[in-house]
Amino acid sequence: MNAQFASIQRQYSPAAQPLPVSYYEWEYRARQALPNGPFGYIAGGAGSEDTMRANSDAFLRWRIQPRLLNDVSKRDLTVTLFGQTFPVPFLLAPIGLQEIAHPDAESGSARAAAELGVPFILSTPASRSIEKVAEVMGNAPRWFQLYWGKDFDVVASMVQRAEKSGYTAIVVTIDLPVRGWRERDIRNHYYPARAGVGTANFMTDPVFRSKLKQPPEKDMDAAIALFLSIYFNPALTWNDLPLLRQYTKLPILLKGLFAPQDAEMALQYGMDGLIVSNHGGRQLDGELAALDALPKISEVVQGRIPVLMDSGIRGGDDVIKALALGASAVLLGRPYIYGLAVAGEQGVKQVLSNLITDIDLSLANTGRKSISEINRSLLVKAQ
Template sequence: MSFGNQVQLKVYQNLEENIIPVSFEELEEKAKKVLDAKPFDYVAASAGAEVTVKNNSKSFEKWQIVPRMLCDTSKRDLSIELFGKTLSYPLLCAPIGVQSIVHPEGELASARAAAAMDVPFISSTASTYSLEKTAEAMGDRNRWFQLYWSSDREVAASMVRRAEAAGYSAIVITLDTPMMAWREKDIEHAYLPFLQAEGIGNYLSDPVFCSRLEKSPQEDIRSAIMLWAQIFGNPALTWKDLEFIKMQTSLPILLKGILHPDDAKLAIEHGVDGIIVSNHGGRQVDGAIPAIDALPEVCDVVNGQIPVLMDSGIRRGADIVKALSLGAKAVLVGRPYMYGLALAGEAGVKQVLRNLIADFDLTMALSGKKSVRELDRSLLKRI
């Protein structure tokens, strides 16, 4: 019996309890009720009028699945191969910073849940807990590290080297956040959690960062916060800077935030190992192209030379089926697991992942496909 059928059976027999809402909309609404407005809006809200985040979800509706009948899908294979490792599912936890604002255990709880579900966890630079503590929480499970490239390049290099030493298996460089966007809700609340020392754990534990301070963060946290504010972003970066990071690690390097096919070409020309098509969940450029609309063109340009992953708008199993059919090797899920974390900590994240995988498994089977490798554009019709 495959994953989705097993989950259904356990739920229907009351062997597993639904501790959080199953639908994304109810999940988000309940999280809104339990969280204070500032942290909820920090997670849920996006840039400007929030057109991009709305269109991320709406654009999935343009692609419709055309199921095939009388296909033997009794045994399914959800696994994929990525950078020499077998992943049980084509799903990863997207890098999300400052998770401690919705739950005191923050990234540690999410990482443990991902490990329990055998889903790779991408640890954010902007975590409250250090990348070493997150790695420890995951044991030997697959994990990646996401880099916000600091304007102090030696701090960026130090974090990459620390990640490799701590057993992370890939580096994800986020390109679309050289500075924070105009996020109306955060401006209204005058809320930036980093200024309360939330989400800067990787900096406070970094030897290069600490060497820039006259006193240790324990002695003078305010100076540490101010230094973080000075060096967080790096709008001066160009393609030629990638060589510097490549020199710091032997790990595969993926670029997150690619939306234009010409940038995909440049990524390949500069020797990166993977691309993540993403608009940061609508949090950076209001009015940007939905990620699912950018995906086919990027995949066409890449033409299988390197893996293409995708995030921004993944809410249900059908979304995963559509993204993979359009060429994504795997998808990243973000806000849903944050709401699960807010409502029930580690167990909430675990159940969000369980539900997504089960939904994906059943949707794939009901579409007439028995493995991820069978998913292609012939399954979809654009309206």
């Protein structure tokens, strides 16, 4: 069903066109390649999309002030998180339903990431299962992003599957108690989850399947109905977090924090890392820009646990600014999905290669030779 759904909604762009370079070129080409529904789902945000604009504008308020005449002939882009050293200071953000962008889906994105050593975070509502993505990645670094739904038996099963399949961290997204008001999806009448898109991790989960009267292969409608009934969990609270510790030894990060008070709570509850994020502007309109929230969160944490950031990362200068304001690393979202939409796995690889080179050149031009040398002194507030 999902393959048929993807095949009828996608319009392929001419393969002979050269691949884009800038973020806006990728976005434009993705718009040409995809129908209104899929493109609106990927590109859109909540309400008037003010939060999306705020994410971009926040980067413009900070300017880089290089220190020159330093030896930057050899540069080091590596970062270390939870005892693992990664070759670049960014990871691929968890984005679900990737089959709506291209038939390669998460498998294509994961292969591209693995080839370049970029850590890949698999989303719960993925188009490819935990095990299939692990298979295409081999020993490459990967994390699993968890939407903590209403049925904890299913939640625990997925976490244990991820740990067994070589994922090395669990990212609990906490800023989706209910779906945001997304006007593009409403206008386009586009609700792919209702057609079973992005349900691979559920349809392959033994605990989820055990709760069905018939397997999904015989009654997909009933399976989709169960998925929709347990996906959101607006009753989730801080007091639920310790329960997850009983089912995994992996580091647990909370994704979606914005308030310094919530960072304090995360420390009190023994979380291993935080991701400052407003879901790329997809959940709440009028929200604070992620980059604006980052410094205060970092100030609270004071280096005790890693603080990552996403929402608005478009180029190497954005990465430099986020690292200077306290991020241990950043997550890349829409840019790589546009690459996927334009050219599948090869498109993702090109986006990642471009960003790696951009970060490397930007680092050298700041007068720094390693990611560890980036700090707040590199930035000044725009006048």
